[in-house]
């Protein structure tokens with residue numbers, strides 16, 4: 001990717017962000033509230049004070065991983081709707097290891113939790129990818145179905161064999177946890193791990209032969225095979241990477257946020273991650289920023305609802321507007337045309 | 350009103366920093382065929398896309414039938430009777446011919462599409478201009494020539510009387526080209542005005558009334574056909590003469606690099622399209638495959654290169670049995686391959702020139718080290734290749750989608766011949782490139798041969814086959830009908846074998 005397209009990408013997100021907030025403001029005016037107050041409240045709700053800021057960061061972490069995971073799969077041409085299932089299974093794997101493998105010294109147990117989560121997530125990405133590559137079964141369908149399967153597997157485990165016997169379906173506490181640095185919020189060191197992983201993924205996509213192959217397969221699989229890149233393997237590989245990232249997201253949730261496996265903990269993480277990536281057309285550099293913006297909206301919504309009369313559902317409206325605007329490619333083209341016209345007029349003048 | 354149906358003057362068009370058209374002039378009289386010629390990247394396609402309203406002009410003036418066009422888009426262009434048959438077709442593969450023709454402005458009867466009246470109207474054009482098409486076949490089942498006729502009918506149905514044809518003959522066999530010319534002449538007789546773009550000067554000389562020349566985005570003048578010659582046109586286009594007769598070297602052919610033994614292959618449409626072909630290519634020789642397009646040459650090449658399954662028989666490359674290997678393994682065994690279709694396989698249009706140039710050797714030094722891409726070394730290589738093959742524009746970080754047809758072809762050729770593999774398969778290597786580039790590409794093939802590579806050449810141009818090959822294999826309906834030394838081959842005896850050896854024309 002060259003600088004120009006990155007720059008254009010950023011300008012695009014910025015413009016769409018402002019526009020969607022603007023349209024959101026119209027709605028707020030419509031229900032008779034002051035949009036500025038509402039947005040200030042939203043902002044405060046997301047950033048004001050240790051607890052709130054920490055909660056925002058804690059919410060951002062899994063979203064960051066799942067959105068980039070979606071984008072990576074998309075770069076190879078895969079539509080990974082299975083993020084959520086991969087997060088669930090990664091979480092349960094981490095919980096199992098963290099509870100039971102206490103014979104390992106702590107540092108190694110940490111690594112084992114992450115590795116186990118990544119492997120299980122990768123396997124959950126491998127299955128639909130292989131079905132697609134070798135039998136042409138749509139990965140969209142299989143990943144959706146496999147989400148349900150994953151959810152039931154984990155529900156069964158935490159209500160049965162792995163249950164702590166509490167009223168809520170949850171597991172025993174894990175014996176290793178990620179340090180929470182902004183108590184009382186659950187923000188934890190997982191965010192550092194997530195950021196490092198995302199940087200590695202971006203680096204991989206643009207600086208390594210692997211990334212080159214992923215991008216080639218995603219844009220023209222016929223050409224990829226023609227020049228000797230095995231498009232099936234690359235496709236499967238990127239889905240596995242995507243699954244592994246999600247698995248790690250699940251691991252961070254278990255080790256960092258809850259300290260045990262909580263039934264249904266990942267609900268919504270998959271679709272929001274997908275959303276963040278889709279809005280910026282799977283641009284991996286822009287995706288993290290989009291994920292952050294969504295995390296802020298979600299985290300601030302409650303604060304806004306409490307201190308103004310604006311319901312927190314407004315945030316969903318803003319997100320929806322966001323999607324609509326982002327898909328309206330024409331808008332940008334319109335802008336470019338206008339720019340070119342201005343240029344010619346300058347020349348002629 | 351002036352004598353012109355179309356007049357474009359002082360046209361300027363830039364794409365970012367690329368000046369596609371610096372100063373364009375073009376006008377069209379009613380009832381003439383006006384050819385537009387020039388080197389690859391001269392701006393021919395761009396000029397015509399501007400007329401068809403596909404991009405806005407930066408400055409200049411376009412007048413259609415006396416009316417100045419301020420804001421032109423394809424819809425307005427069509428309303429003013431302009432139609433365009435593009436270099437790359439725009440038909441929906443899975444729809445029938447008839448459906449494609451009426452797509453977008455279906456005649457209706459109540460709420461349903463009135464196929465009967467549509468069929469009648471289409472039939473009218475078919476009869477009037479003698480354009481044979483099978484209305485109920487799917488696009489995926491018809492030949493390129495027929496698809497082109499469908500495109501022409503489409504423009505007529507939309508009321509076009511100005512029809513732009515961008516390199517229509519580049520994808521046609523000589524026989525199909527002849528047919529197209531008959532149709533074009535019929536259209537002209539009927540008062541339609543036609544724009545014809547081609548790199549083949551003999552065609553231009555045959556069909557045009559007037560000829561306009563462009564060079565590097567500049568209008569270089571217009572001449573009447575009677576007042577010019579191919580030599581004169583070449584000079585106007587390039588500013589020098591071009592000699593396409595390469596001095597063929599007759600080295601000693603060495604050991605066998607490629608051996609195809611009694612191979613059977615299916616096509617997309619029929620099983621066992623190729624029935625028992627055997628041929629071989631030696632080191633240091635060029636073997637040409639002559640045949641009318643669609644007689645199995647594509648399937649044969651795809652089978653050898655691992656893209657298509659071999660039903661029966663075996664393929665041996667460099668002493669190794671590579672039958673039904675995947676493309677990567679075939680390449681590893683020593684193959685370089687210029688595919689016939691640059692857009693589908695040859696290039697990744699979303700990626701840059703340099704990315705495309707190194708695509709095959711990405712995992713090798715110096716283009717990568719371990720997993721790491723070595724961008725600096727890639728750039729150095731790209732700079733060299735861009736110069737060697739005269740790829741324009743020279744900015745190798747541009748995406749290949751921004752390249753003109755011929756320059757895109759040069760990128761593919763540059764990538765494949767630069768590897769020095771023992772076997773080079775070249776399918777239609779000069780399709781759509783200008784004379785200057787044909788010279789470069791042919792010399793490159795000749796050089797590969799001198800350096801000891803075996804070359805298998807497939808081309809729709811008999812002239813190209815004869816002048817480059819040492820040995821010529823002729824195929825007809827999936828079988829080999831004859832083999833000649835190039836020295837004894839001519840258009841007549843080859844033509845006879847290409848027809849199956851039964852009748853001559």
Ligand SMILES: Nc1ncnc2c1ncn2[C@@H]1O[C@H](COP(=O)(O)OP(=O)(O)OP(=O)(O)O)[C@@H](O)[C@H]1O
Nearest residue numbers: 364369389390391392393394395751752753754755
């Ligand atoms: N969409 C585009 N974006 C950027 N540059 C473009 C674009 N289209 C064309 N160009 C550039 O404009 C110049 C003229 O291109 P054009 O396609 O008109 O050439 P042409 O005369 O049709 O050549 P050919 O014979 O190879 O088809 C080329 O340098 C090309 O790279």
Ligand SMILES: [Mg+2]
Nearest residue numbers: 393394753754
């Ligand atoms: Mg062109």
